[in-house]
Amino acid sequence: MPKTPVWRAIATTLTDEIAAGHYRPGDKLPTEAELAARFGVNRHTVRRALSDLSDQGLTHARRGSGVFVLAEPTDYRIGKRVRFHQNLTEAGRMPTKRVLTLQTRPSDQDEAAALQMPQGAMVHVYEGLSLSDDTPVALFRSVFPAERLPDLDRHLTHFKSVTKALRAAGVSDYTRASTRLTAKTATATQALQLGISEGAPILRTVGINVDMDGQPVEFGHTWFVGDRITLVLDDQVAGNP
Structure with a gap:
């Protein structure tokens, strides 16, 4: 059975935490460096996971500010x-x-x-x-x-x-x-x-x-x-x- 890619596992964890209300609409997610330290991976892997969250419409990135959970329009x-x-x-x-x-x-x-x-x-x-x-x-x-x-x-x-x-x-x-x-x-x-x-x-x-x-x-x-x-x-x- 093929292993789940690490970036996908991180994306799933963050998605579940957003769904559980750990991060509310408008909240800023931890930085790439903080997430990399948490999951024991490099920042490239974290970046791929965050990109998946954005593709799902769960987050958006603000240049120079970080990644935020999307609020209701x-x-x-x-x-x-x-x-x-x-x-x-x-x-x-x-x-x-x-x-x-x-x-x-x-x-x-x-x-x-x-x-x-x-x-x-x-x-x-x-x-x-x-x-x-x-x-x-x-x-x-x-x-x-x-x-x-x-x-x-x-x-x-x-x-x-x-x-x-x-x-x-x-x-x-x-x-x-x-x-x-x-x-x-x-x-x-x-x-x-x-x-x-x-x-x-x-x-x-x-x-x-x-x-x-x-x-x-x-x-x-x-x-x-x-x-x-x-x-x-x-x-x-x-x-x-």
Whole structure:
């Protein structure tokens, strides 16, 4: 009778421990060095076992951080009011944002069309990383009309929240006018920022938010990690092209 490969035996042990609740969703597994010492094998064997867990959909690796047990995807509502902090808080998660860039520059053709302004008009561009319980779940890029909202960049630096920054700039409320959803695969840069593999599935949303007078105030792109977020569309948005 053929012997079970050592890497498979290690993978089975770890799978059983995850199933038994020794490692909960979101927990970090021991390092390769720690597992190698535990099982008395080299790190290559451990790496093969961890790769099998990933293939089973039980874990994911974050570059520079380690291997983590996959958590249940977080429901993220796409409706008339899309609010990052509110969505994650309602799902029982801790939302945070990490600012990557904030700049003011001339608009391109798509940005100008979405914001109903001449091409080349100045816009504030806010790019960042959205995290749930310290796990990256999305990259975002939001574009705002700079002439109408000249101080918005300062408010975004202070608050990091789009809702609070717009309120401070004089936009008391805003709603989603349109949303487009597209399945994509992660580029090398996106994979590095999100802690996933290049080519992993992601979901891109492209949305336009308008103020209470129907004037566009934000043109946004968000790239969600496919296995960490479940997008939930309400009836109003599901009917949009």
